[in-house]
Amino acid sequence: MITVTDLHKHHGTLHVLKGISLTVKKGQVDAIIGPSGGGKSTFLRCLNGLEPFQQGQIKVGNHVLTAATDRSRDAHILQAVRRNVGFVFQQFNLFPHLTVLGNLIESPMQVLGEDREAAVARARKLLDRVQLGSKADAKPGSLSGGQQQRVAIARTxxxxxxxxxxxEPTSALDPLMAQEVLAVMGDLAKEGQTMMVVTHSMAFARNVATNVHVFAGGHDVECGPPDQVFDAPQHEITKSFLQYTKA
Incomplete structure (x- = not known):
């Protein structure tokens, strides 16, 4: 479970996040939507320690990040948080010199100390799970964007x-490739994987998410079940944003 309390983030004089508080329970899929510049991506980066913040608290399981968390002194805490909270970026960030299989087994072997044979067995199962079992020996450069993003999901x-x-895992993909990735994410949700997703896909947010958050101007201006947010929005920003997405 992740609990965020009164999170504030500044970039110089710019107040990016203004007192965000929310909880993501085990098995939930929380979607974050909203206009550009609302702090959505910055919020995710704070959650797994990629970005420091100036006020508030993030609790991941038994581990706590605060404004006082030091990247050197508290490196063990950050490492534990990142073990618990995986991150799939807009760009795939695959190692181009390694095969697909090599990309998947590198971190488990180097970071977790997993035996190669066990890592390979798990990797092959995950590749089958994202419908890329036949691409284990391919290099990332030979794959489509949608395939590369599915490899990135399996690696995570x-x-x-x-x-x-x-x-925004589909922002760099064409509509067909985006659907391939969203289908895999939908399957993960059905299997009970806890997820928080910044997305431009209103269909995904409506059909897959447990809760939908609308971020704007550094605030979580509205949050609720998809039917409530999409069919009976309360905040004017939500109404305006959803009207714009229909245009």
Missing amino acids: LMMQPETVLFD
């Missing part, structure tokens, strides 16, 4: 995180 799952964060 290899570390067995309790929660996976997705930062």
Whole structure:
């Protein structure tokens, strides 16, 4: 479970996050939507310690991040948080010199000390799970964007995180490739994987998410079940944003 309390983040004089508080329970899929510049991606980066923040608290399981968390002194805490919270980025960040299989087994072997044979066996199962079992020996450069993003998802799952964060995972993909990735994410949700997803796909947010958050101007201006947010929005920003997405 992730609990965020009164989170504030500044970039210089810019107040990016203004008192965000929310809880993501085990098995939930929380979607974050909203206009650009609302702090969505920055919020995700704070959750697994990629970005420091100036006020508030983030609790991941038994581990706590605060404004006082030091990247050197508290490196063990950050490492534990990142073990629990995986991250799938907009860009795939695959190692181009390694095969697909090599990309998946690198971190479990180097970070977790997993035996190669065991890592390979798990990797092959995950590749089958994202419908890329036949691409184990391919290099990332030979894959489509959608295939590369599915490899990136499988690589993240290899570390067995309790929660996976997705930062606009389909933004660099054409509509067909995006659907391939969203289908895999939908399957993960059905299997009970806890996820927080920044997305431009209103269909995914409506059909897959447990809760939908609308971020704007550094605030979580509205949060609720998809039917409530999409069919009976309360905040004017939500109404305006959803009207714009229909245009």
